[in-house]
Amino acid sequence: MEIKILGTGCSNCKNLEKAAREAVAELNLDAAVVKEEDIVKIMGYGIMRTPALVVDEKVLVYGRVPSVSEIKEMLIKK
């Protein structure tokens, strides 16, 4: 499973990355958490708001920072 955080470096993006890593750790998932900061690549996902949470190349959340429990729920469903 690959978890990608799309963001250009503002505080929200950092918070999302932190929350995502926490969720992964709490679920003990075998998942890689990467950050994408290149704006051209970010636009490839078709979003207009950062930060965004992408799992296995599918955009799950964008424009806000979901809570750790919300992220866990989404990851479990996958």
Place this chain on the structure above:
Amino acid sequence: MDNKKGFLQYRNPADFLPLVLLPLWFLLYRNLQDLTDLLVYDLLNLQKGTHLTESLWFFVFEVPKVLLLLALIIFAVGIVRTYFSPERTRKALEGKSLFTGNVMAASLGIVTPFCSCSAIPLFLGFIESGIPLGVTFSFLIAAPMINEVAVVLLFGLFGWKTALIYVVTGLSIAIISGWIIGRLHLEKWVEPWVYELKAGDHPDDEKLTFSQRIMMGYTAVKEIVGKVWLYVTLGVAVGAGVHGYVPQDFMASFMGKSVWYSVPVSVLVGIPLYSNAAGIIPIVSALIGKGAALGTALAFMMAVIGLSLPEMIILRKVLKLPLIFTFIGVVGTGILVVGYLFNYIF
């Protein structure tokens, strides 16, 4: 029977909190003046009319008042914003004829949630779906300039007329500036890679429940008030100092109407400065209280809030310098005109 139990059982308790908090809010707000009198004149037993007492009174009264107003409006606006999104705005703007597009873009700029870090993806998204450059600019001008925090503070410190004027002139500047930039056909000054970009299909909009919307209202209050309270307090403190100590009409000498250069100087000083609305307004209010002309003070405030160095640096990624300067010039001139207009009328 089962339905009713289910409704209450699964309802987030936070949903009912507003019912309790709102009356409390009103109670506090209505009694602020009496509470301040009590604290400053009775409990601390300070002499009415002295510089120190009046400054302190201003401070003790204004800080909670501003914070209360902020909390209420940010909560309300936070919830309204959940009904808007850049994606919906983009769809609404596609294909609109030029001036209509400018008007809609500016209006939507007020209510669409927008964080300056999203400026680039948003700009790219708009351009890529064919929205004209000028219309996009109307949005980008309105979004930071017409700020609900500023509206609240102006309302609290000057009354609804001033707050309304602020919104209307802000909108006008956004609409007209965007329209002018569009008519100048400055597409050549947009970084070329922007027009070559092929964005992916955008994901479906999230469906939000009402419960989630209320939570987002709370989050907005926590985030914004959390960020801003110190500036508000400092701004009010400076305002309190001016209120209590600066002699009446001192400001009139260089920010007053009779001095023709007061508006351009205010705008020029305001452009490179950046502050959030909360910090600058109490200062502005105290200056006005000491004789600064309303138009000059408003122009200063709009220049500070509406044009910011950090935002220009971010936009440099997609706009070439001549366009950035044109942007600043057109908006700055609009603010100048508003400043003169108000000094003339009031």
